[in-house]
Amino acid sequence: MERHILLSLIIIVFISCKTVKKESDPGDQALTKQDTTVQPYVFKECASKDDCVMLFDCYHDFFFYPSLLDYKTQEVSNRYFDFGKLLECTVYVFNNDNSRKELADQCLFKFCQYSFEKCVKSGNITMPYGNLTNFSLKNWNSKRSFTAFLLLMSKNDHYSMGHGDCTNVGVKFFDQIVAPKIKTIYGQDLNDYLGKQSKPSMVRI
Numbered sequence: 607m608e609r610h611i612l613l614s615l616i617i618i619v620f621i622s623c624k625t626v627k628k629e630s631d632p633g634d635q636a637l638t639k640q641d642t643t644v645q646p647y648v649f650k651e652c653a654s655k656d657d658c659v660m661l662f663d664c665y666h667d668f669f670f671y672p673s674l675l676d677y678k679t680q681e682v683s684n685r686y687f688d689f690g691k692l693l694e695c696t697v698y699v700f701n702n703d704n705s706r707k708e709l710a711d712q713c714l715f716k717f718c719q720y721s722f723e724k725c726v727k728s729g730n731i732t733m734p735y736g737n738l739t740n741f742s743l744k745n746w747n748s749k750r751s752f753t754a755f756l757l758l759m760s761k762n763d764h765y766s767m768g769h770g771d772c773t774n775v776g777v778k779f780f781d782q783i784v785a786p787k788i789k790t791i792y793g794q795d796l797n798d799y800l801g802k803q804s805k806p807s808m809v810r811i
Contacts, residue, residue, distance in 0.1 A: 647671045647679060649686045658695035659703065662710065665692055669713035675724050693717070693742040700746060711748050718743075718754035725761070732758045733779045747787050755784050 652664035665687060673679045683689055693714075700710035725732040734741050743751070759776045781797075788796040 644672050647673070647682075649682065652687065655687050655691070658698045659706070661687065661692060661695045662699045662706065666696070666709060666713050668692070669696075669716045672720075674717070674720050690742060697743060697746045700748075711746075711750050714743060714746055715750040715754050718758060722757050722761075732761045733776060735778065738778065738782045741783060744783055752784070752787060755779070759784070 647668060650664065652660055654660040668674065668683070671679070680689065696710050696713050699706045700714065703710070722732055738744070759779060785796045792799070794802075
């Protein structure tokens with residue numbers, strides 16, 4: 607008798623613990639779809655657009671917005687601030703504010719990643735070219751900057767005026783932007799080190 611009672615209890619527990627399959631709820635699918643959609647960035651008025659720290663604090667999260675470089679996003683952002691100014695201010699903050707240095711480094715790296723991804727899709731030139739004297743990221747020097755610039759160079763972009771000439775823009779970019787960031791173990795600039803250490807090429811006749 608006790609055995610039958612025990613068996614009955616086990617069966618009841620098993621039935622009560624059985625997983626009931628929930629049918630798909632259209633609302634759940636809609637929610638999932640909504641979560642994966644990039645929401646428009648909410649722009650705000652900053653206390654000051656001239657103070658680099660205030661501008662950075664106000665818009666540093668903009669660097670992580672997936673549609674950062676989309677035409678429509680840039681068009682709207684221009685109504686609130688100058689993006690070129692934000693880039694310059696972020697480099698300034700990186701070099702002059704230790705409490706914000708790491709975040710500024712991440713922001714600039716994310717910008718370069720988005721730039722590379724966009725240019726790969728569009729087929730346009732990834733690297734800045736022409737006069738690099740005022741290149742806004744020129745004074746950004748970190749492990750992330752070196753990685754980012756090598757990433758930009760990885761497409762091996764060329765520029766042509768349409769007259770049969772074709773210039774590899776990566777050579778100038780490396781020479782003026784990347785190479786100055788490299789120091790040898792002796793503290794020498796890269797070009798000075800290579801000039802002293804490289805052996806003259808042997809010419810065979």
